[in-house]
Amino acid sequence: MxxxxxxxxxxxxxxxxxxxxxxxxxxxxxxxxxxxxxxxxxxxxxxxxxxxxxxxxxxxxxxxxxxxxxxxxxxxxxxxxxxxxxxxxxxxxxxxxxxxxxxxxxxxxxxxxxxxxxxxxxxxxxxxxxxxxxxxxxxxxxxxxxxxxxxxxxxxxxxxxxxxxxxxxxxxxxxxxxxxxxxxxxxxxxxxxxxxxxxxxxxxxxxxxxxxxxxxxxxxxxxxxxxxxxxxxxxxxxxxxxxxxxxxxxxxxxxxxxxxxxxxxxxxxxxxxxxxxxxxxxxxxxxxxxxxxLGYWTGECVREKALTCGRNREGFSKVEFLKLPDHAVVLENKKSRSECESECLHNCSCKAYACANVAQGSPMRCITWYGGKGHAKNFFKKRWAVIAIAIVSATTGLLAAIFGYLLWKRISRNEDNGSAGGGKDGTELPLSGLKSILAATNNFSEANKLGEGGFGPVYKGILPENEEVAIKRLSKKSGQGHEEFKNELKLIAKLQHTNLVRLLGCCNEEEEMILIYEYMPNRSLDKLVFDPYEKIKLDWGKRFRIIEGIAQGVLYIHKYSRLRIIHRDLKASNILLDGEMNPKISDFGMARIFGMNQTEANTGRVVGTYGYMSPEYALLGNFSEKSDVFSFGVLILEIVSGKRNSSFHRFDPTLTLTGWAWELWKEGRGMEVIDESVREACEPHEALKCMHVGFLCVQEDPADRPTMSSVFLMLQGNEAASLPLSKEPAFSMHRNYPRAAVGIPAVTSFSNNVITISIPEGR
Structure with missing residues (x-):
């Protein structure tokens, strides 16, 4: 055990x-x-x-x-x-x-x-x-x-x-x-x-x-x-x-x-x-x-006598059925159990060893544990030249990063003068001081932490007026960062819609980059719809209103906002729910602005989340409004079924959520797709209509997908029979496409998401 x-x-x-x-x-x-x-x-x-x-x-x-x-x-x-x-x-x-x-x-x-x-x-x-x-x-x-x-x-x-x-x-x-x-x-x-x-x-x-x-x-x-x-x-x-x-x-x-x-x-x-x-x-x-x-002591033993490193008939005790601890060092040059034991025995910092075949048919590996992370690291640092080179390289890289950051900060302040503090474009976005944010979050305490994404941690804060807010803090270790921060600041500050999360302010002080949003008490959609215990809070009526609300939000950024925007990362974890379960689209760090007459664009840097990306975007880097329509179609099927698209990828080498739902749909068994928790109490014609719209949105050819205007009208309509016929969805089966054969861009990145799987490979 x-x-x-x-x-x-x-x-x-x-x-x-x-x-x-x-x-x-x-x-x-x-x-x-x-x-x-x-x-x-x-x-x-x-x-x-x-x-x-x-x-x-x-x-x-x-x-x-x-x-x-x-x-x-x-x-x-x-x-x-x-x-x-x-x-x-x-x-x-x-x-x-x-x-x-x-x-x-x-x-x-x-x-x-x-x-x-x-x-x-x-x-x-x-x-x-x-x-x-x-x-x-x-x-x-x-x-x-x-x-x-x-x-x-x-x-x-x-x-x-x-x-x-x-x-x-x-x-x-x-x-x-x-x-x-x-x-x-x-x-x-x-x-x-x-x-x-x-x-x-x-x-x-x-x-x-x-x-x-x-x-x-x-x-x-x-x-x-x-x-x-x-x-x-x-x-x-x-x-x-x-x-x-x-x-x-x-x-x-x-x-x-x-x-x-x-x-x-x-x-x-x-x-x-x-x-x-x-x-x-x-x-x-x-x-x-x-x-x-009846349990096991989880603390650490304290040695009564100091080790003599094998000179005083010291040895090892065999312990079975234990979970291996973290921070192991693998010694590949030790080919036998005796060599592994001898190496650990004659090193006073070595606490334990184990021998294992990492994979079937692979050579034996000697796994050792030391007094701490520092010991494990020091084990490999035997050549002073290597250490010197590493220090020089790290120092040079750090200085370059600091210089680049200061240069970016100076430029970005000039660029964002209007959008952050009011000015050229008339946008008024309050600037908050770091001191007030520290007070609101109790110095970014762990108790106030709501979660963490690719941008960094998010904290709950209480402003002096007792207003609850969500405070998004750029992590210095974030794979995303400065570019996404600027992008979100520029875009969402200019967007106002009931189904978009509202940006209340920002802070750029003492190397801190912070965004302040309205607080969403019901967290993100994925936390509810995929949890067997939480999903009971989402009856069919709430689910349908969430689908409608997301559709209205996407339609707004595509057609009715001051800027024509492609979100590029629509997914369940980026849909936040307010106290009334109204959906709010969030995370515009990867969004792009389109010209009013522009229909599509191409990028060498594919961003998004595996399972929600359209085939032309994942494979070729082409994106358009129809890319967001594809992501919205996946979202509809997830909300209706209560199943993650990524769960099928993990446990079935071929089947996807869209493929599973499509097979049942073709056989006239569409009701079996509907989440069991709402199946009996839902409006069958409404649920089946949503599934039909979802299939239309995930068509392989972008030309076959409806616009968000059409999607919204179809969701509002009463006659499901009047909807266009759907072809087999894209990605109904997992396929392995060679990267070179389909021209996948060289640079691929994905948003951090604890719910979905992110893999830098097109399917």
Whole structure:
């Protein structure tokens, strides 16, 4: 299992506040006409688990939850209404459609939470709810009530992984089962940390922190089928408890699972992702009446005696099932295990070594770890001449960069005098002082950080008037930078439209380059539409309004703004959502201005994001309004399906999102393309019309694609049958084009995007 289970020094134990005496139900069954209210619970058959309403200590809100039932201070292992707490205990029952629901306790009318399963019509008034001895709440129907449930809480975990539960990832759809920490020890609302299978490397488990990225990762597992690790612990009854950790890959369903089981089912065991982001395995000890940790110490050992570098019968201890640490040094000149060991043994800075074949058939590699990054670097610096040359080169490059930057800064101030501070073109864009921006962002604190793109980090700021803003700071390490900063400043300052993000000001002081935007509380579109838990916030009505809003924004920059602009990087992460879920197009750093009579242009520097670029642009560097139309078509299909275009590239060597949707469309199965979370409640004719428009936008020949004016009219029209027939979309299959054969430009760059894949190759 490696170091999957982190260890903490202090165990945070919290208990639900149960201020009332329970009138316990006699069984684990919830049937039509019956309900669970403030003074009642469901109890699993052996009494191991209970379900009912609770209020955490120091909290005035109420939640429906499941907890261990036979121990003091019972820990909560699952919560239903995490995002919609109650002011008083509610009512839990089977709704009129057969789903498990939580209603407001006072009126018994307001829907607080629902299992929201797709049920057959025959299931109305025929479903049952069962609390199993595993802690699983099941919605059953028919003969196989528990074997093939309509819905189960194990598929929707909270912060706790019980034995038999699993976290998983569908490699084709990116749909996940994952844990989400509590906001605090007394607040069940979703916190900042989540644990699941890694999207980019589906062979490891990763803990992510909101607006931060990967926080902790497990070992990388061999997913050729099944991998299992067993660990034995001595439990209070002096017998060994064996935990079996399993990582499995199901080729039939394209899913990767992580789960664990226990040899003694009477043992109370739980794994918790706590509010601090630590994943802890806990065992209840009856003799001490406490929860104890079964984990691994993550700190570093301290050496009692100094090393003598192999002169005093020193050696190595073999350690298995560990995750390899970072900052390794590979010694390719060491051809055997003994050579590798000898090299590390006689170097006092060397802490550990490992031998591995990096690829099948490749020679053995000696991998070593030193006392720190500096030791690893110094290992290679054996020739003073090399060091001297490196220092001279670096100094020369640095001086050239400083001189170039100062020259650019002087020129850009002269060029932008009108657009930044008001002047020649009448544009008024306030200049902010660096001191006020530091105050607004608490000195660019990590707590204020919203995310990071190719330009650099973005922070939330509070201006003196209590106005919330997003502050985009150019990173000195950014692959983008000065050119994109100037471009965005010039363009977006002159654009005003309800579906474009609004630039409020800028700062160019003390070598800082900063843009200030209106704050978007619902983040970017990709954060919602591709997340299996967040996407429920986007019903079909909201999705259609987002599609319409993006279309209006693109139509504006193409036709109605003071400047005719080609965006060149339309994608889900560049669509921001305000408090009302209205879309705002952002990131004009790669946009280009067209003359009023200009129809297309050519560039030797292709910029954009793989999967959204039109074929003529990706392969030949030709771009026009129709390039943005192509990107918009991909966006439509992503919004309708809830699937990333890039996810198909990662897990299928040939299929793309457009190709997958097109095959279903041709077979008359277009409804199967629509995201399952909105399929039943959407307007079918409207959703199919959007798909049709999307196919028209992603045609291979730019001449076959509609203009944004036509797109907007088609979206507004009521008759889908009147739309033009679509040909097979471009890039419906992945193809490998030789660069020289198609004349791909020599310089290719891509915007940074944590959601999509960016590859400097045309497909």
């Amino acid at each position: 490696g170091r999957l289970i982190a260890c903490v020094l202090t165990l945070l134990v919290f208990s639900p506040k149960l201020p009332f005496s329970f009138c316990t139900s006699k069984h684990n069954l919830l049937v039509p006409g019956k309900s669970i209210s403030a003074d009642q619970t469901l109890i699993s058959p052996t009494g191991n688990f209970a379900l009912g309403f609770f209020s955490p200590e120091n909290c005035t809100k109420y939640f429906l939850g499941i907890w261990y039932n036979t121990i003091p201070n019972p820990p909560i292992v699952w919560v239903a209404n995490r995002e919609t707490p109650l002011d008083s205990p509610g009512v839990f029952l089977l709704g009129s459609d057969g789903n498990l629901v939580v209603l407001d306790g006072k009126t018994r009318k307001a829907l607080i939470w629902s299992s929201n399963a797709s049920l057959p019509a025959s299931a109305t008034n025929a479903t049952i709810g069962l609390l199993m001895d595993t802690g699983n709440l099941v919605l059953g129907f028919g003969k196989d009530q528990t074997r093939d449930p309509l819905w189960q809480s194990f598929d929707h975990p909270s912060d706790t992984l019980l034995p038999g539960m699993m976290i998983s990832l569908n490699k084709r759809t990116d749909q996940q089962r994952r844990l989400t920490s509590w906001a605090a020890v007394d607040d069940p609302k979703p916190g900042k940390f989540s644990l699941g299978i890694d999207l980019q490397v589906p062979a490891l488990v990763v803990v992510r922190k909101e607006n931060f990225g990967p926080y902790w990762r497990s070992a990388v597992y061999n997913l050729t089928g099944h991998e299992s690790k067993s660990i034995a612990f001595k439990n209070p009854s002096a017998t060994f408890l064996v935990l079996s950790f399993n990582v499995e890959s199901d080729d039939h369903t394209d899913e990767v699972y992580f789960t664990y089981r226990v040899s003694d089912t009477s043992v109370k065991l739980r794994s918790v992702l706590n509010p601090n982001g630590l994943f802890v395995l806990l065992l209840w000890q009856d003799d001490s009446k406490t929860w104890s940790e």
